[in-house]
Amino acid sequence: MFQKSTITSNAIITNEEAKIFYEDMLLGRMFEDTCAKMYYQGKMFGFVHLYTGQEAVSTGIIKNLKPYDYVCSNYRDHVHALSKGIPPREVMAELFGKETGCSKGRGGSMHIFSSKYNFLGGFAFIAEGIPIALGAAFRNIYYKQILHNIDDLPISICFIGDGATNNGQFFECLNMASLWKLPIIFVVENNQWAIGMANQRASSVQEIYKKADAFNIPGLEVDGMNILEVIKVSREAIYRARNGQGPTLIEALTYRFRGHSLADPDELRSIEEKNFWIARDPIINFVNYIKNHNLLSDDEIKKIEKKVKLRIEEAVKFAIDSPEPKLQDLAKYLFY
Amino acid sequence: MSAKYLKIFRTASRNLLPSESKGSCRHFHLTSFPQASNVMCRDALNSALDEELERDERVCVIGEEVGQYQGAYKVTRGLYEKYGSRRIVDTPISEMGFTGLAVGAAFNGLRPVCEFMTFNFAMQAIDQIINSAAKTHYMCGGQIKVPIVFRGPNGAAAAVAAQHSQCYAAWYGAIPGLKVVAPYDAEDCRGLLKSAIRDDNPVVVLENEIMYGRAFDLSDEVLSKDFLIPIGKAKIMRAGNHLTMVSFSKLVGFCMQVADKLASEGIECEVINLRSIRPMDRGTIIRSVKKTHRLVTVEEGFPFFGVGSEIAASIFESDAFDYLDAPMQRVTGADVPMPYAENIEALAKPSLEDITQACRMVLEGAIPKEKAKAA
Numbered sequence: 001m002f003q004k005s006t007i008t009s010n011a012i013i014t015n016e017e018a019k020i021f022y023e024d025m026l027l028g029r030m031f032e033d034t035c036a037k038m039y040y041q042g043k044m045f046g047f048v049h050l051y052t053g054q055e056a057v058s059t060g061i062i063k064n065l066k067p068y069d070y071v072c073s074n075y076r077d078h079v080h081a082l083s084k085g086i087p088p089r090e091v092m093a094e095l096f097g098k099e100t101g102c103s104k105g106r107g108g109s110m111h112i113f114s115s116k117y118n119f120l121g122g123f124a125f126i127a128e129g130i131p132i133a134l135g136a137a138f139r140n141i142y143y144k145q146i147l148h149n150i151d152d153l154p155i156s157i158c159f160i161g162d163g164a165t166n167n168g169q170f171f172e173c174l175n176m177a178s179l180w181k182l183p184i185i186f187v188v189e190n191n192q193w194a195i196g197m198a199n200q201r202a203s204s205v206q207e208i209y210k211k212a213d214a215f216n217i218p219g220l221e222v223d224g225m226n227i228l229e230v231i232k233v234s235r236e237a238i239y240r241a242r243n244g245q246g247p248t249l250i251e252a253l254t255y256r257f258r259g260h261s262l263a264d265p266d267e268l269r270s271i272e273e274k275n276f277w278i279a280r281d282p283i284i285n286f287v288n289y290i291k292n293h294n295l296l297s298d299d300e301i302k303k304i305e306k307k308v309k310l311r312i313e314e315a316v317k318f319a320i321d322s323p324e325p326k327l328q329d330l331a332k333y334l335f336y
Numbered sequence: 337m338s339a340k341y342l343k344i345f346r347t348a349s350r351n352l353l354p355s356e357s358k359g360s361c362r363h364f365h366l367t368s369f370p371q372a373s374n375v376m377c378r379d380a381l382n383s384a385l386d387e388e389l390e391r392d393e394r395v396c397v398i399g400e401e402v403g404q405y406q407g408a409y410k411v412t413r414g415l416y417e418k419y420g421s422r423r424i425v426d427t428p429i430s431e432m433g434f435t436g437l438a439v440g441a442a443f444n445g446l447r448p449v450c451e452f453m454t455f456n457f458a459m460q461a462i463d464q465i466i467n468s469a470a471k472t473h474y475m476c477g478g479q480i481k482v483p484i485v486f487r488g489p490n491g492a493a494a495a496v497a498a499q500h501s502q503c504y505a506a507w508y509g510a511i512p513g514l515k516v517v518a519p520y521d522a523e524d525c526r527g528l529l530k531s532a533i534r535d536d537n538p539v540v541v542l543e544n545e546i547m548y549g550r551a552f553d554l555s556d557e558v559l560s561k562d563f564l565i566p567i568g569k570a571k572i573m574r575a576g577n578h579l580t581m582v583s584f585s586k587l588v589g590f591c592m593q594v595a596d597k598l599a600s601e602g603i604e605c606e607v608i609n610l611r612s613i614r615p616m617d618r619g620t621i622i623r624s625v626k627k628t629h630r631l632v633t634v635e636e637g638f639p640f641f642g643v644g645s646e647i648a649a650s651i652f653e654s655d656a657f658d659y660l661d662a663p664m665q666r667v668t669g670a671d672v673p674m675p676y677a678e679n680i681e682a683l684a685k686p687s688l689e690d691i692t693q694a695c696r697m698v699l700e701g702a703i704p705k706e707k708a709k710a711a
Binding site for chain 1: 400401404405406408426427428429430432433456457460494495496497498499500670671672673675676677678679680683684
């Protein structure tokens with residue numbers, strides 16, 4: 001049985017890693033801010049669910065993966081996609097409904113897919129992605145143990161929210177993952193709210209990591225606004241999965257700074273609550289950590305900020321300049 | 337980070353929540369019609385729910401965001417404040433679970449109105465809708481009745497892509513044991529929802545998100561508390577002699593527009609608003625076709641096994657077949673999952689042009705194009 005880690009101090013990261021993590025978090029933040037702008041300018045439309053505030057979880061987990069690992073997300077998927085490596089221009093073009101988007105303009109915000117980066121979507125329905133992520137884990141064990149086709153074992157990460165942990169599919173999949181010791185990590189981004197429904201009013205048990213106990217899976221609770229904490233637990237969980245010790249459930253306590261979607265007036269969450277969490281902005285806190293530990297100079301930090309800004313600008317330009325899908329291609333991609 | 341610090345996080349957040357009794361931050365009108373009788377469909381539905389909740393204490397509303405959030409599309413606005421959390425029940429995201437719960441309650445005397453945020457999400461609970469709700473009265477030889485309403489928006493909205501845009505009229509219409517209604521305007525919304533709630537059988541009410549915000553003038557009769565529209569009866573919106581158009585929900589409005597346009601060319605169309613998918617008012621359709629000799633059906637859903645297919649069958653299964661002067665035309669959505677990009681999304685949904693084109697073809701007696709291919 002997996003023992004909770006005895007490491008008491010935060011994970012130690014190198015200067016190089018600090019660069020990667022900071023750039024990735026900043027990319028996620030700036031991308032989502034740009035999406036809001038573009039939405040209100042009418043460049044993207046429909047349902048758009050922004051990730052602002054939760055960046056430490058995406059970066060802290062995904063940046064510790066190998067390229068051949070799988071990530072499966074939900075409708076709040078832009079930043080997971082970026083962390084996994086999908087170029088921002090492809091995600092932006094997708095949001096604009098262009099042929100050059102990663103889903104060829106057919107999917108939109110909630111259906112970001114990339115087979116190249118092993119990003120399995122992008123799902124509109126809560127908990128829908130959990131069985132998909134589990135299928136990827138099953139496939140990896142099959143390739144290794146039955147087909148003897150790979151050396152390293154790719155693992156599967158499933159991102160869900162607090163609401164999904166009340167869904168039947170969550171429990172069904174935890175059971176199978178534990179039963180078959182599948183190489184999967186369930187990451188619950190507990191931002192405490194569905195749309196206007198607080199998690200307290202929806203869950204009989206507040207501590208989501210405890211739900212893993214029912215299936216003999218280690219459940220770890222972590223401060224989702226502190227990237228170093230996230231990095232620590234994710235490395236432990238990745239090690240477990242890759243070495244045949246089975247699944248882990250990570251509950252990251254976090255918060256979305258914006259409403260549920262760009263259509264949500266977000267009136268039920270109190271100002272005090274929002275300010276409480278905005279004061280814990282994971283990016284600002286990480287920058288302070290970087291400066292206090294002399295991981296990066298002020299110059300290097302500014303360079304990263306400039307780089308990210310340019311990447312976003314280029315992504316928007318690319319999306320604007322890209323063509324829409326051809327009309328005669330309406331029925332394309334129906335079948336392989 | 338110690339467990340103690342994390343506990344502070346949880347407690348801090350918990351204390352800052354709005355309390356149960358305070359509800360939302362705004363005060364809402366609890367009557368849906370302040371003065372005027374120009375009423376939006378969402379308010380028409382709201383008033384129907386309000387009146388039926390008041391009339392019968394066994395009626396309750398169960399679904400996601402129906403209570404404190406006032407409904408994802410605001411159809412249940414004000415009901416939580418008026419009827420409390422026991423009768424307006426906010427559920428976790430557990431469609432299979434809460435639908436089954438609602439059906440079980442209906443077996444034993446309650447009259448739940450089960451809201452699906454959209455009928456796309458109801459697919460998660462399809463087993464409960466079909467096997468528990470629809471079939472039980474038959475399977476138990478009539479001992480148990482299931483007075484449940486499943487309601488929510490159905491069909492395409494705008495730019496919400498494949499998983500949010502399907503029309504389920506044909507699917508639910510296929511099930512013996514289910515009644516299925518599809519309101520078009522505010523009058524339909526009031527009358528059909530009230531009838532559905534008072535019906536002792538499972539009724540699926542297929543609303544439309546685009547129509548929620550459309551307003552219509554309502555007569556005093558429609559505004560009265562006992563206004564009911566019988567399930568299974570269609571309405572002739574506009575009489576005519578040259579061509580019959582049959583549709584339901586939002587597209588009834590499109591048919592009316594096309595009828596107006598064709599009228600300026602001297603072509604008088606008869607527009608039938610089905611109102612009920614199941615049981616379908618075949619009689620009204622057949623009588624109309626015998627008069628006009630030409631038929632166009634209009635729906636938003638996929639072409640295969642659609643509502644139009646069923647109407648076509650009902651024509652050749654009756655003597656109306658001999659009255660046809662031309663093959664029937666059906667206007668449907670395209671046979672593709674709804675795309676996201678704006679230009680091809682428009683192609684995937686029926687347009688005024690599509691409907692007009694179909695009318696012209698039926699007037700020429702043209703052979704219908706195969707509907708399986710898009711465009």
